Amino acid sequence: MIVTVAAFKGGVGKSTTALHLATYLQSQADTLLVDGDLNRSALDWADRGKLPFKVADEREGVDLARLYEHIVIDTPTKPDTKELKTLARGCDLLVIPCTPDAIALAATLHMVDALQGYRVNYRILLNIIPPSPNNSGEEARNALENAGLPVFKSGIRRLAVFQRAALLGVPVNGVKDAYAQIAWRCYVEVGKEMLELGARR
Numbered sequence: 572m573i574v575t576v577a578a579f580k581g582g583v584g585k586s587t588t589a590l591h592l593a594t595y596l597q598s599q600a601d602t603l604l605v606d607g608d609l610n611r612s613a614l615d616w617a618d619r620g621k622l623p624f625k626v627a628d629e630r631e632g633v634d635l636a637r638l639y640e641h642i643v644i645d646t647p648t649k650p651d652t653k654e655l656k657t658l659a660r661g662c663d664l665l666v667i668p669c670t671p672d673a674i675a676l677a678a679t680l681h682m683v684d685a686l687q688g689y690r691v692n693y694r695i696l697l698n699i700i701p702p703s704p705n706n707s708g709e710e711a712r713n714a715l716e717n718a719g720l721p722v723f724k725s726g727i728r729r730l731a732v733f734q735r736a737a738l739l740g741v742p743v744n745g746v747k748d749a750y751a752q753i754a755w756r757c758y759v760e761v762g763k764e765m766l767e768l769g770a771r772r
């Protein structure tokens with residue numbers, strides 16, 4: 572399947588999500604991560620350490636794509652509407668990470684609006700959710716669901732181990748840290764939902 576990860580706002584964990592979804596998909600079948608983010612986050616991540624899947628830029632990606640079962644595309648932040656439509660049309664699932672705060676929620680609504688009229692299979696992923704007693708994650712979920720928008724049942728918790736993983740150049744399941752497996756479970760749950768969604772198409 573082809574999974575595109577896109578967001579209208581930076582810092583919502585888009586590249587971290589693309590990288591961990593690719594890690595999950597690689598555990599099922601050969602996966603390619605195409606790093607189309609101009610910050611080249613995934614390529615830098617791969618340079619620092621070791622990732623369990625192939626990472627390519629867009630140009631290499633075109634040549635390599637047919638060799639892989641799954642492709643995850645990390646896109647430039649804030650694509651314009653035309654770019655967004657091109658990215659969204661070519662994929663099986665568009666994942667839109669969104670942090671539970673007013674600015675990211677507004678950016679997500681704006682993105683969903685831009686997709687109107689196009690048959691795009693998309694899901695919003697609540698990301699970097701702070702621990703209780705902060706209930707912004709729940710509030711954001713309610714707001715999105717009340718607006719009738721599709722949201723992944725699982726969300727990704729805010730855990731410092733994600734930043735350690737980025738520094739080490741490995742996915743979070745490769746870090747020796749008490750929270751690593753908790754962090755990884757979050758993406759495994761999302762990965763399972765994602766495969767179900769892809770399979771239903």
Ligand code: ADP
Nearest residue numbers: 581582583584585586587699728729730733734
């Ligand atoms: P984007 O691609 O949207 O700009 P990044 O994936 O680069 O976002 O993440 C932005 C910052 O947030 C990075 O420092 C990253 O390590 C951190 N981050 C991402 N996901 C999480 C998380 N679940 N918990 C804590 N920090 C996170």
